[in-house]
Amino acid sequence: MTQTKQPAGGSSTSAANFNSNSSASVSKLAPCPSSAHDVLLNNFQLKKKSYRVLLHGEQLVWERLQKIKQSSNEIKAPLPPDAPSPTSGGVCAYGPQSHVLHLDDVVSVKSGDTKLASLQPPPPPSSGTSSRSSSSSGGAIKPTCQYLTVNYALRLSKSQTDCNRWELRRLTFFNSDPYIVRQWDEELQARLYSSSPTRMRVRRLLVFINPYGGRKAGAQTYERHVRPIFQLAGVDATCITTQRANQVRDILLSHDLGVYDAVCCVGGDGTVAEVINGLLFRRMRELGLDEQSPPYIPRPALPVGVIPAGSTDTIAYSMHGTADVRTAAIHVILGQHRGLDVCSVSNGQSLLRFCASVLSYGYLGDVAAQSENYRWMGPRRYEYSGVKAFLSNRGYEAELRMLEEPDLLLTTPMQEEVPHSPDSVCSLGESLPSVCYANCQRCSFASSIQEQRSSLFIQEESRQTEQVEREEPELGDSYLTPSEAALLKPRIRPGNLQLPTGSISSMRNLGNEQWKVVRGNFFMICGANITCACARSPNGISRYSHLGDGCLDLILVKKTNLLNNIRFLLNTAGRSGDIRNLPFVEVYRTRKFQFRTLAAAGEEDYSLAGSCQPISPPGELGNPSSSTEFSSWNCDGEVVTDLDITMRSHCQLIEVFMRGPHSYSKPHKGVSTPTTPASSSDNVYCCCKD
Numbered sequence: 001m002t003q004t005k006q007p008a009g010g011s012s013t014s015a016a017n018f019n020s021n022s023s024a025s026v027s028k029l030a031p032c033p034s035s036a037h038d039v040l041l042n043n044f045q046l047k048k049k050s051y052r053v054l055l056h057g058e059q060l061v062w063e064r065l066q067k068i069k070q071s072s073n074e075i076k077a078p079l080p081p082d083a084p085s086p087t088s089g090g091v092c093a094y095g096p097q098s099h100v101l102h103l104d105d106v107v108s109v110k111s112g113d114t115k116l117a118s119l120q121p122p123p124p125p126s127s128g129t130s131s132r133s134s135s136s137s138g139g140a141i142k143p144t145c146q147y148l149t150v151n152y153a154l155r156l157s158k159s160q161t162d163c164n165r166w167e168l169r170r171l172t173f174f175n176s177d178p179y180i181v182r183q184w185d186e187e188l189q190a191r192l193y194s195s196s197p198t199r200m201r202v203r204r205l206l207v208f209i210n211p212y213g214g215r216k217a218g219a220q221t222y223e224r225h226v227r228p229i230f231q232l233a234g235v236d237a238t239c240i241t242t243q244r245a246n247q248v249r250d251i252l253l254s255h256d257l258g259v260y261d262a263v264c265c266v267g268g269d270g271t272v273a274e275v276i277n278g279l280l281f282r283r284m285r286e287l288g289l290d291e292q293s294p295p296y297i298p299r300p301a302l303p304v305g306v307i308p309a310g311s312t313d314t315i316a317y318s319m320h321g322t323a324d325v326r327t328a329a330i331h332v333i334l335g336q337h338r339g340l341d342v343c344s345v346s347n348g349q350s351l352l353r354f355c356a357s358v359l360s361y362g363y364l365g366d367v368a369a370q371s372e373n374y375r376w377m378g379p380r381r382y383e384y385s386g387v388k389a390f391l392s393n394r395g396y397e398a399e400l401r402m403l404e405e406p407d408l409l410l411t412t413p414m415q416e417e418v419p420h421s422p423d424s425v426c427s428l429g430e431s432l433p434s435v436c437y438a439n440c441q442r443c444s445f446a447s448s449i450q451e452q453r454s455s456l457f458i459q460e461e462s463r464q465t466e467q468v469e470r471e472e473p474e475l476g477d478s479y480l481t482p483s484e485a486a487l488l489k490p491r492i493r494p495g496n497l498q499l500p501t502g503s504i505s506s507m508r509n510l511g512n513e514q515w516k517v518v519r520g521n522f523f524m525i526c527g528a529n530i531t532c533a534c535a536r537s538p539n540g541i542s543r544y545s546h547l548g549d550g551c552l553d554l555i556l557v558k559k560t561n562l563l564n565n566i567r568f569l570l571n572t573a574g575r576s577g578d579i580r581n582l583p584f585v586e587v588y589r590t591r592k593f594q595f596r597t598l599a600a601a602g603e604e605d606y607s608l609a610g611s612c613q614p615i616s617p618p619g620e621l622g623n624p625s626s627s628t629e630f631s632s633w634n635c636d637g638e639v640v641t642d643l644d645i646t647m648r649s650h651c652q653l654i655e656v657f658m659r660g661p662h663s664y665s666k667p668h669k670g671v672s673t674p675t676t677p678a679s680s681s682d683n684v685y686c687c688c689k690d
């Protein structure tokens with residue numbers, strides 16, 4: 001623990017003056033290794049005003065000093081607190097006049113001889129070197145630096161429709177003693193790049209830019225908005241501008257990715273899907289799995305960043321709660337990550353591809369198939385094809401078999417333990433649907449189940465060997481093989497989430513699969529992996545889908561009449577509508593469903609050849625979409641022509657840079673808000689906490 005030398009004219013102080021309930025004490029400066037318990041405490045100037053600044057664990061706290069006249073002597077002391085400091089369970093709390101910035105929100109730190117020098121972006125940190133040795137100036141920090149700039153990100157909470165945008169801010173501290181500045185710079189750098197289970201600071205990034213999607217502005221979007229943010233964070237980005245469809249996937253399948261920490265794409269949903277498919281098929285190849293019929297789906301090694309530059313950008317919007325490009329880039333550099341479910345899509349014979357957003361048949365399938373012919377219109381092609389497909393929809397006969405989701409937690413006391421947010425419940429054994437927000441408890445629990453499941457199977461490996469061998473090697477079956485269990489990466493369980501009792505015994509019942517069959521004439525059928533929210537439909541088609549709960553929502557819109565179809569579309573577009581209230585809409589939460597067309601039922605081998613890739617363009621010979629009896633599938637915006645389809649959700653298969661959308665909460669009047677949201681300050685990102 002350290003107490004640095006006070007600057008000339010600065011008053012000495014102690015950590016206790018910050019109203020901290022921490023037992024951390026201040027001791028002599030020593031070059032000790034970085035630890036969450038180390039404390040740095042000094043006076044700095046910020047905009048020519050004096051502040052007492054504390055670095056405590058993962059928090060940077062600064063508090064204005066006021067001049068107190070005591071007879072002829074003038075001393076500086078912190079402003080008196082207006083209200084008692086809130087404390088909880090030994091967690092540090094600071095006075096209301098304190099500004100608190102969590103290191104999770106810090107983008108970069110740079111020291112300099114002048115203020116201008118400290119504002120320059122730091123050079124990319126060399127990989128493999130100790131973060132303590134990699135200073136902001138690329139080598140040893142100059143002993144003359146008196147300025148220290150901290151670049152950080154701040155979430156804006158302006159309104160219900162604008163509460164997920166993040167912006168960059170900076171603080172430039174001055175201290176006349178370069179020794180203190182150096183000490184702070186080194187310590188901040190070390191803590192910023194120290195390993196954390198929920199944060200991964202990217203050093204080397206592989207970026208794919210799709211110049212073709214959306215308004216064909218991917219390259220400009222990157223140059224104008226994304227590159228400066230990556231530079232500010234000192235990220236070494238290798239950019240590849242795609243020349244053709246499926247190039248992203250091909251590069252990911254064939255090139256050495258060993259030097260990269262993460263992959264990022266600048267494009268629409270189709271580009272994200274290419275990245276995800278490329279990484280997943282690459283991992284299967286690395287492990288020597290049969291790509292047509294893998295016994296399980298392994299997790300790729302690299303996390304993914306998603307920067308929107310497409311037409312609808314539902315994946316980016318569902319993850320971040322906004323399609324703001326800078327926000328998405330900020331999430332990549334801040335490095336907070338969460339597991340995202342991915343669905344496998346297979347026909348009767350083999351695995352076709354992976355789906356990250358939605359797989360739709362009927363109306364949206366027709367829109368995807370038709371809109372490809374009008375790509376020259378840009379995003380407007382969806383409106384044009386949408387109207388055409390809407391008017392021509394006569395309904396599609398189909399049969400769906402779905403695996404009913406056994407709600408593992410209905411019998412547990414979990415609901416009482418989970419904090420509820422005003423407009424949503426991130427609950428688990430929910431009777432009411434919940435919206436997936438940052439720090440969603442449902443997703444956290446699903447990841448814990450994964451963790452438990454893998455350890456359970458490792459422990460019982462020998463006892464179950466016989467049983468496992470008897471199990472059909474179905475794609476991603478509930479029972480994992482011992483090798484799959486061993487390959488599953490341990491998941492991160494944030495905070496103090498308690499695992500409910502009885503979850504293990506519930507898990508064992510997963511083998512008792514219950515199938516439900518629904519037949520009918522449908523306007524549209526959707527398997528939604530995420531909410532599929534976008535700027536035009538802020539709640540998405542599947543408002544209650546969760547990003548990482550291992551389930552998908554199967555939405556069945558029955559063919560009734562034109563008016564009901566319009567009602568359905570209006571409900572998906574508005575903020576207040578809920579398609580669950582419509583009598584002709586059924587929504588099922590499931591882990592897997594199978595689809596077949598009723599017209600084709602009974603026919604042997606009615607499936608077309610697997611259209612894994614390249615996907616044959618619509619209208620080709622043999623494409624059923626040319627028949628009005630059949631629609632085609634829209635998988636992440638791409639057309640899939642197979643008709644016997646199985647969609648299965650794989651829990652948190654891909655790590656993505658995101659925190660999850662936040663719900664809006666009105667700032668309370670008269671209460672001084674900290675510089676960063678409380679959620680960041682205590683390392684909890686929760687809809688219930690901001």
Ligand SMILES: Nc1ncnc2c1ncn2[C@@H]1O[C@H](COP(=O)(O)OP(=O)(O)OP(=O)(O)O)[C@@H](O)[C@H]1O
Nearest residue numbers: 213214243244245267268269270271310311312313
């Ligand atoms: N240089 C290129 N030329 C032609 N097609 C490309 C090129 N680069 C990528 N593609 C393909 O463009 C397709 C569309 O891209 P993308 O999905 O990113 O944009 P979009 O369809 O406009 O957006 P969204 O899917 O969000 O509606 C993808 O299938 C991708 O394979």
